Amino acid sequence: MSTFLQQLINGISLGAIYALIALGYTMVYGILRLINFAHGDVYMVGAFMGYYLAGGIGIRGAQMLMGNPDANVFGRVLAHGLLGGGVLQPSLITALVVMLLAMAICAVLGVVIERLAYRPVRKYSRLTALITAIGVSLLLENGGQVVFGADPKFFPELFTKRNINLFGGASINTADIVVLVIAFGLMIVLQLIVFRTKTGKAMRAVSFNLNSAKLMGINTDRIIAFTFALGSALAAAAGVLVAIRIPRVDPLMGILVGLKAFVAAVLGGIGNIPGAVLGGLLIGITETMVVGYLSPTYKDAVAFAILILILLFRPSGLLGSTVQEKV
Amino acid sequence: MKRILLSLVVIASLLTAFACQSGGGGDKVKIGVFMSMTGDTANFGISSTNGIKMATDEANAAGGINGKQIELDVQDDRSDPSEAATIVTKFVTQDAVHAILGEVASSRSIAAAPIAQNAKIPMLTPSSTNPEVTRKGDYIFRSCFIDPVQGAAIAQFAAKSLGKKRAGIMVDRKNDYSTGLEKFISATFTKLGGEMVITQSYQAGDQDFNAQLTSIKGSNPDVIFVPGYYGDVALIAKQARDKGITVPFVGGDGWDAKQLYEIGGKALNGSFFSNHYSPYDTDPQVQKFVNDYKARYNSIPDALAATAYDAARIMFDAIKRANSLDGKAIRDALAATKDFPGVTGKVTFNENRDAVKPIVMIEIKDGGIYAVRERVQVEGAAMPVLAEAPKAPASPEASPAK
Numbered sequence: 001m002s003t004f005l006q007q008l009i010n011g012i013s014l015g016a017i018y019a020l021i022a023l024g025y026t027m028v029y030g031i032l033r034l035i036n037f038a039h040g041d042v043y044m045v046g047a048f049m050g051y052y053l054a055g056g057i058g059i060r061g062a063q064m065l066m067g068n069p070d071a072n073v074f075g076r077v078l079a080h081g082l083l084g085g086g087v088l089q090p091s092l093i094t095a096l097v098v099m100l101l102a103m104a105i106c107a108v109l110g111v112v113i114e115r116l117a118y119r120p121v122r123k124y125s126r127l128t129a130l131i132t133a134i135g136v137s138l139l140l141e142n143g144g145q146v147v148f149g150a151d152p153k154f155f156p157e158l159f160t161k162r163n164i165n166l167f168g169g170a171s172i173n174t175a176d177i178v179v180l181v182i183a184f185g186l187m188i189v190l191q192l193i194v195f196r197t198k199t200g201k202a203m204r205a206v207s208f209n210l211n212s213a214k215l216m217g218i219n220t221d222r223i224i225a226f227t228f229a230l231g232s233a234l235a236a237a238a239g240v241l242v243a244i245r246i247p248r249v250d251p252l253m254g255i256l257v258g259l260k261a262f263v264a265a266v267l268g269g270i271g272n273i274p275g276a277v278l279g280g281l282l283i284g285i286t287e288t289m290v291v292g293y294l295s296p297t298y299k300d301a302v303a304f305a306i307l308i309l310i311l312l313f314r315p316s317g318l319l320g321s322t323v324q325e326k327v
Numbered sequence: 328m329k330r331i332l333l334s335l336v337v338i339a340s341l342l343t344a345f346a347c348q349s350g351g352g353g354d355k356v357k358i359g360v361f362m363s364m365t366g367d368t369a370n371f372g373i374s375s376t377n378g379i380k381m382a383t384d385e386a387n388a389a390g391g392i393n394g395k396q397i398e399l400d401v402q403d404d405r406s407d408p409s410e411a412a413t414i415v416t417k418f419v420t421q422d423a424v425h426a427i428l429g430e431v432a433s434s435r436s437i438a439a440a441p442i443a444q445n446a447k448i449p450m451l452t453p454s455s456t457n458p459e460v461t462r463k464g465d466y467i468f469r470s471c472f473i474d475p476v477q478g479a480a481i482a483q484f485a486a487k488s489l490g491k492k493r494a495g496i497m498v499d500r501k502n503d504y505s506t507g508l509e510k511f512i513s514a515t516f517t518k519l520g521g522e523m524v525i526t527q528s529y530q531a532g533d534q535d536f537n538a539q540l541t542s543i544k545g546s547n548p549d550v551i552f553v554p555g556y557y558g559d560v561a562l563i564a565k566q567a568r569d570k571g572i573t574v575p576f577v578g579g580d581g582w583d584a585k586q587l588y589e590i591g592g593k594a595l596n597g598s599f600f601s602n603h604y605s606p607y608d609t610d611p612q613v614q615k616f617v618n619d620y621k622a623r624y625n626s627i628p629d630a631l632a633a634t635a636y637d638a639a640r641i642m643f644d645a646i647k648r649a650n651s652l653d654g655k656a657i658r659d660a661l662a663a664t665k666d667f668p669g670v671t672g673k674v675t676f677n678e679n680r681d682a683v684k685p686i687v688m689i690e691i692k693d694g695g696i697y698a699v700r701e702r703v704q705v706e707g708a709a710m711p712v713l714a715e716a717p718k719a720p721a722s723p724e725a726s727p728a729k
Contacts, residue, residue: 010538161569173570246566289538291538297530
């Protein structure tokens with residue numbers, strides 16, 4: 001029983017991360033009907049930004065501070081990061097600062113990608129945009145290997161992890177608590193932005209009908225850019241949270257996680273915000289249970305088996321048809 | 328006329344050269360060494376050759392073998408099995424070497440072994456661990472442990488020295504090295520009265536081991552075997568400690584990298600892994616070797632340098648005892664090697680011409696200090712039966728001593 005409970009905690013923790021990434025897929029799809037395949041790689045960039053910001057006590061960072069000749073200029077600049085530069089001590093506040101900065105950098109990256117890659121092809125067919133998205137994804141993956149280096153890096157401890165015993169013999173690590181609190185906190189913030197602010201209202205309007213929204217005087221370009229910024233920031237948060245939990249980052253880490261988050265978005269009903277959260281949690285829990293009780297060999301197959309089933313029996317997703325408001 | 332005279336001179340000098348070469352065998356012991364000095368695994372070959380050269384210079388300084396100086400012929404196989412075969416062909420047909428030392432990678436030793444076997448020139452590999460190597464014939468020897476023996480040693484250490492009863496194991500399902508070790512660890516641990524309570528697997532490249540570790544924690548083992556490579560091991564250890572798993576991890580020579588502690592840190596304190604030798608061994612013979620090597624090459628000798636140093640000395644010892652440069656005599660003397668005092672332990676060859684020698688168990692202490700815990704000599708009862716599984720523990724070709 002305690003093992004099951006423990007697996008459930010693992011699953012929810014992993015699922016919350018999938019959910020954060022799935023939100024970015026679903027928001028962009030809601031507005032542009034575009035599957036932004038580069039989204040998983042923005043998540044990767046987020047994790048790396050967290051790594052470089054945390055800096056000094058990371059292995060790579062330490063090497064660079066010692067003047068390792070193979071360190072690249074870009075890394076050198078960031079490496080003297082918040083921790084390495086002595087600005088902050090390892091603590092929860094540090095984790096938050098590192099995460100918020102990584103989110104800000106990735107928000108800018110999201111806007112830049114939208115401006116340079118997607119906006120120029122927006123007037124063409126949706127297939128053109130889709131292929132462009134694949135191109136951007138490849139650019140980020142391979143560019144990442146050039147800029148960050150292809151070897152995996154190991155994330156420094158942003159705060160001291162501890163185990164807290166729960167009832168029934170299960171225990172939860174402070175890292176998992178932080179992941180859950182931050183992930184669900186961000187989801188609530190997103191919900192508030194979309195449903196309680198003027199910009200959110202504009203986003204919803206654009207998702208209903210882009211042209212009508214434009215006629216109503218909404219600056220659709222700005223709203224689309226804002227959506228990309230929002231989604232990319234969430235992906236960056238997911239990247240840093242994963243890095244806290246795992247703790248390993250590499251330039252190709254976004255491929256599989258991105259695909260699974262995409263499946264999560266489809267499972268919940270693409271374009272639907274609560275759906276993305278639900279889908280993320282379901283995929284995370286299923287995957288963990290399969291590894292824990294069946295075989296790790298099927299770990300990656302699970303998400304895609306779910307994708308096939310959902311497309312066969314409920315193409316609109318679990319929550320897709322019941323909720324009309326899309327973003 | 329001038330031209331005829333010139334040709335005669337050339338022919339005469341050629342003849343003299345030939346005469347010198349064949350006669351040269353009389354006062355020199357020629358050892359052919361083929362190693363990867365360039366290519367993917369260049370560092371393996373360089374370390375090994377350093378060890379061999381040091382052993383040779385020491386032996387020559389002490390008067391050579393039975394009064395004959397040792398002459399090394401070191402050739403670079405560029406990390407390529409077919410090049411290794413070419414070099415060894417040249418060794419036995421043109422250079423008339425008396426014995427051959429090489430290689431690190433099992434694939435290249437396997438490529439070269441049949442050629443040495445056919446020419447009846449003894450070949451000794453310092454660090455190829457694939458059991459297949461010495462199956463190529465009775466002139467092929469190996470002076471390091473093979474994976475089945477390593478697996479048995481790991482299990483015996485956990486069961487006897489640590490007194491563990493309930494073991495969990497995390498195995499890299501797609502890696503021959505890992506699955507091979509797993510098989511022999513499980514078999515020996517069970518044979519020695521322990522119980523394998525849970526087996527969990529992962530695949531190289533996996534990063535999130537939380538689900539597997541939760542299952543392991545649920546089975547409540549008192550030791551966890553992780554026969555994998557250092558990168559995965561370090562992440563597994565870190566995540567396990569986060570999950571509240573406190574029992575020690577025990578693994579094999581795949582852990583041997585300084586990055587292990589850089590990544591895993593405190594999570595690895597109190598865990599153990601097996602290796603050929605440790606430069607931090609306090610044994611005086613090991614310390615002398617380490618200091619001499621440092622003085623000569625200005626670096627700490629790795630396990631490959633140590634095994635190669637031993638291999639060269641074992642070969643010299645056999646030639647000395649054979650008191651002859653005949654291939655068969657050297658072979659017989661090699662096969663009779665008993666309790667040779669090497670820096671990697673006392674070496675005796677078994678009937679498969681594989682070294683039987685202790686395996687060093689290293690304890691990881693706070694701050695990344697790798698201290699020798701004990702030398703494990705696999706006991707008769709724990710010894711794996713090799714005939715049943717000739718290929719199972721085959722290691723990936725490029726791994727050093729793995």
